[in-house]
Amino acid sequence: MRIVITIGGSILLKEYDNKKFEAYADVIRELYNEHEIFIVVGGGRPARDYISVVRDMGETESICDEIGIQVTRINARLLQLALKDIAFPAIPVNFQQALEYSATNKIVVMGGTEPAHSTDAVGSILAEFVGADLVINATSVDGLYDKDPNKYDDAVMFDEVTADNLMEIVSGNETKAGTYEFIDKTAIEIIKRSGIKTVILNGNNPENVKKAINEPIGTLITTD
Ligand code: UTP
Numbered sequence: 368m369r370i371v372i373t374i375g376g377s378i379l380l381k382e383y384d385n386k387k388f389e390a391y392a393d394v395i396r397e398l399y400n401e402h403e404i405f406i407v408v409g410g411g412r413p414a415r416d417y418i419s420v421v422r423d424m425g426e427t428e429s430i431c432d433e434i435g436i437q438v439t440r441i442n443a444r445l446l447q448l449a450l451k452d453i454a455f456p457a458i459p460v461n462f463q464q465a466l467e468y469s470a471t472n473k474i475v476v477m478g479g480t481e482p483a484h485s486t487d488a489v490g491s492i493l494a495e496f497v498g499a500d501l502v503i504n505a506t507s508v509d510g511l512y513d514k515d516p517n518k519y520d521d522a523v524m525f526d527e528v529t530a531d532n533l534m535e536i537v538s539g540n541e542t543k544a545g546t547y548e549f550i551d552k553t554a555i556e557i558i559k560r561s562g563i564k565t566v567i568l569n570g571n572n573p574e575n576v577k578k579a580i581n582e583p584i585g586t587l588i589t590t591d
Pocket of ligand 1: 375376377408409410411412414431432433434435436439478479480481482483484485486487489543544545548
């Protein structure tokens with residue numbers, strides 16, 4: 368299977384040490400034997416911190432996004448280092464480059480591309496561009512809930528949600544640099560048009576990514 372895995376920066380950098388990078392590298396190494404893997408890494412807290420510094424300088428949202436993108440590329444580089452020789456040793460800055468690098472049969476690891484969306488969208492566009500069978504979005508939540516599970520004990524997680532319903536749910540969210548919440552709208556649009564199976568799951572345990580290939584876990588975004 369050709370699989371795109373997007374990993375939130377907040378997952379990899381939760382503790383600011385090498386452990387999550389190495390743990391992800393171990394899981395991805397296992398998947399690499401059977402699957403063709405592309406990885407997109409998010410910015411996490413350092414992206415938000417830098418963005419807020421630049422925003423205070425009075426810079427535009429696009430410049431803030433550009434700074435966020437640079438941070439995602441640093442995080443991508445760290446995961447690439449943890450993967451050692453099974454990862455292609457450069458970070459693609461666009462989708463064409465990602466496709467070219469993948470012709471080496473190495474794992475391609477990238478961060479952001481252009482302003483005005485998050486790495487969720489990068490994952491969905493990359494999946495469409497390379498003809499992926501599955502997108503696994505590793506985030507810091509278990510999936511999509513009917514209400515905030517941190518506030519409500521009776522919150523229920525959806526096993527499945529249609530892309531249309533998801534769009535309605537996130538339509539009130541902000542689209543400013545560093546503030547994309549559950550999933551960004553561009554990503555949902557791409558999921559709708561490509562029809563590529565997309566699973567959102569809790570990435571704090573990297574084993575969940577492996578599970579998503581063979582069994583239901585998290586929330587599946589459906590398009591029909
Ligand atoms: P993330 O994809 O990590 O954003 O990119 P996020 O969802 O806010 O953060 P997580 O999920 O907590 O890790 C960080 C920031 O970089 C910019 C955006 O400003 C985004 O918020 N970015 C990233 C882009 O503008 N374009 C991209 O392609 C990627």
